[in-house]
Every structure is written in structure tokens, then in C-alpha cells.
Amino acid sequence: MSETTAVARPGPLEPESLTAAAVSVRHPLVRALVVLTFTTGLLDASSYLGLGHVFTANQTGNVVLLGLGIAGSGNLPVLAPLVSLGAFILGAGAAGVVIKHTRDRRITLVARALAIELSLIAIAAVLAAAVTITPDAASGDTVIALLALAMGVRNATIRRLGGPDLTTTVLTGTLAAFAAGLPFTGGSGKGSVRRTAAALALFCGALTGALLLKTGLWLPLATAAGLALATWLIYVPAIRRHP
Numbered sequence: 001m002s003e004t005t006a007v008a009r010p011g012p013l014e015p016e017s018l019t020a021a022a023v024s025v026r027h028p029l030v031r032a033l034v035v036l037t038f039t040t041g042l043l044d045a046s047s048y049l050g051l052g053h054v055f056t057a058n059q060t061g062n063v064v065l066l067g068l069g070i071a072g073s074g075n076l077p078v079l080a081p082l083v084s085l086g087a088f089i090l091g092a093g094a095a096g097v098v099i100k101h102t103r104d105r106r107i108t109l110v111a112r113a114l115a116i117e118l119s120l121i122a123i124a125a126v127l128a129a130a131v132t133i134t135p136d137a138a139s140g141d142t143v144i145a146l147l148a149l150a151m152g153v154r155n156a157t158i159r160r161l162g163g164p165d166l167t168t169t170v171l172t173g174t175l176a177a178f179a180a181g182l183p184f185t186g187g188s189g190k191g192s193v194r195r196t197a198a199a200l201a202l203f204c205g206a207l208t209g210a211l212l213l214k215t216g217l218w219l220p221l222a223t224a225a226g227l228a229l230a231t232w233l234i235y236v237p238a239i240r241r242h243p
Contacts, residue, residue, distance in 0.1 A: 025194050028238035029161075032110075032231050034201045036154065037168040039224040041205020042212070043121075043147055046220045047084075050213050052135030054080035056147035057155075057169045059088050077136060080144055087145040091152020098153075099160050106161060111236045113157035118228040120150035125221035133217050143217075171199055 025031065040057045047056040053076055055061045062081040069076040095113060102109040124146040133139045155169055181192060212220040 025197055028235045029110075030194055032235035032239070033158070033168055034197050035227055035231050035235075037198050037201040038205035038208075039227050040151075040168050041202045041207070042209040042220045042224045042227075043151070045206045045209030046213055046217060046224075047144060047147060049210060050135075050217045051133070051140050051144055052077050052080050054084050054144060056084055056088075056144055057151040059085060060170055060172075080136065080141065083141045083144050084148040087148035088152040088155075091149035091154075092156035093152075094149075095153040095156035095160075099157070107236065107239055109157060109160065110239065111232065113153055114228060114232040114236065116153050117150040118225060118232060120146050120153075121221060121225040121228060124150075125218050125225050128216070128221055129218035143221075147221075168198075171202055 025034070044055050044057050044061075047054055053065065055065070062084050065076055066078065066081040066085070068074055069078040069081065094116070098112050098116075099109060102112065124143045127133070127139075127143060127146070131139055133143055151169065155167065158167055181195075208223075209220040212223060
């Protein structure tokens with residue numbers, strides 16, 4: 001009887017409670033992930049346009065760019081994608097350590113991951129404001145590494161959370177689920193609003209990042225750090241309060 005009760009009524013920190021409830025855009029976790037998807041657009045626009053044609057969040061794109069760079073096509077870099085890929089993997093590994101220590105306390109995991117992400121992006125923004133950042137130089141590679149570390153931590157954390165199909169980084173699966181889930185393609189339409197919000201957030205983030213980059217690299221990075229801070233301060237307490 002106690003086992004049945006535990007499954008039917010999970011506590012606020014148990015594994016099922018957070019992700020099972022996060023199916024609507026009204027849920028604070030989904031709102032947080034949409035905001036973070038917007039920051040992905042900010043960061044990838046900043047890195048691709050301002051740091052020498054490299055992504056710091058979309059590592060699938062980096063693998064393609066690396067292949068093109070090695071082939072000598074399009075005058076694309078080789079070192080920058082390698083730096084981003086390596087830092088991303090290190091960030092994901094660090095998140096694995098955090099996940100191990102937080103066990104199934106998923107709200108604590110979200111809070112810690114956001115704190116790490118905020119710190120790394122803020123350092124990158126300060127560095128971009130303090131010195132001249134040059135692509136294909138130590139300064140540019142340092143900023144790439146900081147941002148990719150942050151994205152590695154975030155992606156590994158979201159993968160651990162499971163639940164809603166908002167990875168905040170790559171929308172290929174989200175768009176496929178959106179198209180397959182539409183009523184006239186045989187689906188129920190469930191989750192369409194959430195998936196549409198994710199796609200729009202990434203698009204708007206990239207557009208905003210490209211516009212802010214005209215002022216300076218530090219501005220979109222500072223904006224991303226500010227949004228990460230707001231997510232930490234607003235949505236983590238909201239997730240704790242959410243039934």
C-alpha cells in the first residue's frame with residue numbers, strides 16, 4: 001500500500017514529480033527552458049558571427065563545420081570547433097559529477113546547473129567587455145571555451161531531467177515531433193504549443209543576438225547571463241512551489 005501511494009503521489013523532489021508535470025507552457029520548468037532556448041540563440045549568434053564561425057551550443061553544427069574546415073572548404077576554422085567540442089564535453093562531464101551528488105533532487109540539480117552556467121557566461125561577458133576579443137586567437141578561444149563549458153553543463157542537466165522535449169539547443173527532434181504530432185498528420189496536437197514556443201525562442205534569440213552584436217560582443221553575452229540569473233531567481237523558486 002505504501003509503495004502504491006508513493007507512485008501515485010510523488011513528493012516535490014522525487015524523480016517523477018518534476019518532469020511528469022512539465023507538459024504545459026504554464027509549468028515553470030517549461031517556461032525556464034523556453035527562456036534558456038532564447039539564450040542559446042543569443043550565444044550561438046554571438047559565437048558564429050563574433051568568434052569566427054563556430055557554435056558554442058549547437059555541437060552538431062560544430063561537427064559539420066569541423067569537417068568542412070579540415071577539408072579546406074569555405075575558409076572555415078579547425079581549432080575553434082575543436083575547442084568548443086572539447087569544452088562542451090568537459091562541461092557535460094562536470095554536470096555528471098553534480099548529478100551524481102544531487103541524486104534525484106532534481107530541483108537542486110536545476111539550481112546548481114543554472115548557477116554554474118550563469119557564472120561561466122558572466123565571466124565570458126566581463127572578458128569580452130574588458131579586452132579585445134579576436135577570433136582565431138587565445139582571447140577568442142577562451143570565450144568559446146567558457147560558453148561551451150556552460151552549454152555542456154546545461155545540456156547534460158536537461159538530459160538527466162528528461163520530460164519535456166525542450167533540449168534548449170537542438171530543435172531537430174522538437175520540430176520532427178511537432179510535425180508528426182499535428183492532428184492532420186495523425187497526431188493529437190499535444191505539445192504543439194510547447195514545441196512552437198521553443199522554435200520561436202531560438203529564432204528570436206538568434207535575431208536578438210545578431211542585432212546586439214553590432215554594439216559589441218559583450219552585450220549579447222551579458223544579456224544571456226542576465227536571463228540565466230533571472231531564470232535562477234524566478235523559476236527555481238516557482239518550480240519548488242508548483243504542485
